[in-house]
Amino acid sequence: MKLEYALEMLKNEGYKYTIKREEMLRFFVGNNRYIRAKDVLDGMKMKYPNLSFDTIYRNLSLFADLEILEETELEGEKHFRIKCATDDHHHHFICMECGMTAQINACPMERVQHQLGNVAITGHKFEVYGKCQKCQL
CATH class of the missing domain: 3.30.1490.190 (Ferric-uptake regulator, C-terminal dimerisarion domain)
Known part of the structure; x- marks a missing residue:
């Protein structure tokens, strides 16, 4: 999924645009892998030192609910990745x-x-x- 499409989905569902949400999504778009919330926090902590784990996790859950992100559980912990660009079953x-x-x-x-x-x-x-x-x- 492209970043612009993900941001448009947020807007269409009535959620406001924030630079932090965009950067969070950009982090996923640039990685073809499943990522833990902690990894997202670590990646953004330098720029946003007051950013909390709860904020990251809430946004990742929102993105998953909106089907912008896919989620799975690996070793007892949720991991997220950007939704595949294809709608074909796989x-x-x-x-x-x-x-x-x-x-x-x-x-x-x-x-x-x-x-x-x-x-x-x-x-x-x-x-x-x-x-x-x-x-x-």
């Missing part, structure tokens, strides 16, 4: 070392639906975890 490989993600264009749900039989599936989440090529070195 899943992700996530490097557990650096948080890098790669799109997976396959989905196991047809097989799962067949195996489960007559159930009504309302949603699913499929992620593959490991180490990317750089982190294996």
Whole structure:
């Protein structure tokens, strides 16, 4: 997702523009990986020394609710990334070392639906975890 589109989504939903929100989103746009709220805070603390973890976390949750960010839980902690630019159904490989993600264009749900039989599936989440090529070195 492009930064301009994310900011427009905020505006369309009635949320005001702030430079901190823009910089927070810019941080995600520049990284193709899942990031913890603490990492965002650390990245912005130099410029905004009074910025609190609660403010970061509230904004990240808002961005996730508006589907600007995607979220997942890794090792008991929420991680966020900018929403993929494509609306095509896909899943992700996530490097557990650096948080890098790669799109997976396959989905196991047809097989799962067949195996489960007559159930009504309302949603699913499929992620593959490991180490990317750089982190294996």
